[in-house]
Amino acid sequence: MVSPLFLLIHAFKCQNPCFSVSGNNYLWQLMVGGQWLKIENDHVIETHYCQPGAKGITINTSIGKVFIDFDELKTDSAALKVRRLSFVPQGQAEDIAWYYRDDDLWCEYGSQSSNMSSTSIHSKDIEMHFSQNPRGTIQFTIGLTTYSLDFYTMTQINLATGSCRDVRRRPKFTLNDVGAVQLGSALQMLSLGSQPQWQFEGHSGAWYKFKHRYGTLTECSLNSNEIERKYQQNPTDCITFTVNGYPYKLDFASMIQINQTTNYTRRIRRMLV
Known part of the structure; x- marks a missing residue:
């Protein structure tokens, strides 16, 4: 297995809530010694965070090895906290996708699954309900079957059979000032469990x-x-x-x-x- 990516962390204080210093609409930070520090090359973390199948990422920093859990947005170190800041223009919302696990694939709501059935609800619909009540539930149909999506447990339940599938909420990745060659080279250096x-x-x-x-x-x-x-x-x-x-x-x-x-x-x- 290749070595984990070495990411530098720099001190950074956000002066403007509408944009990040890199020009991207996101910013990843670690809290070290009571201060939030910017993670350089955080596009590497972001591009994997946006993949619904990615459970997390292990990185080497100047203060040691850190695993970032994408589902709970926390590290495996009690001394380090992690956060992802989102920067979008006023009046706009971040482009969020909702996925459910269909056998060995993650499918976005609204697209067709492996059995060629499509859901009656799309990511934007789910995100609207989630923003109103992050611990609530919503119901929808796939074909003739009714399902319930539980935001608190992040699961989809077949109300007829009781079978359960995992659900994930992830932003859609947008490539800004990072070239394909730079990004591709960086991705090869990652140590991932997926x-x-x-x-x-x-x-x-x-x-x-x-x-x-x-x-x-x-x-x-x-x-x-x-x-x-x-x-x-x-x-x-x-x-x-x-x-x-x-x-x-x-x-x-x-x-x-x-x-x-x-x-x-x-x-x-x-x-x-």
Whole structure:
């Protein structure tokens, strides 16, 4: 396993509540000795925090190794506190996504799940209810089934069967002043407890894992693990493969899949599950 990322912490006092010094709409800080200190290169933390499958991140700082728990926004050190500040223009709200775990994937509410069912409620609807009562519940339907979402326990319950799924609330990551090469290099240095998984976007907007599908019209010559090995070698490179004999290319820098016969493109993504 590679070493955890070394992140510097600098003293920083927020003078203006409308923006951060980096120009981003977020700011990660650690409290050290009673003072909140800015974490340099906090875009690395942010990009993983925005992934619903990421449970946390381990970093090395000038005061020792620290694990940041994303679900509870706390560290494993009694002496260190962590917080994430959000900066949005007055009258606007941060773009928040709500996800539920569908088998081994995290699906955003409103998108189609692996069984091709879509929810009757979207992230913005859930966020509106959450802002009004962060410990409340709401009900919605998927197909003919009614579910309850409990904000306090962060779970989704099937009211007919009682089965339960985990739920997560995460901001959507926006790349501002961080280049793809810089970000990709930084991501390779992270020590995370989650498994990377590569997915492509289907026609319906649902996301599917790259995997071998032998003997089908979607037979693929590579799988998610093979893509990850190539990505670790160079996060701005490309990789070629075939689907049912037709040539395709994955562009890591642009995060797209290209049909080299038709030039049709699809979005791809790297999730932590």
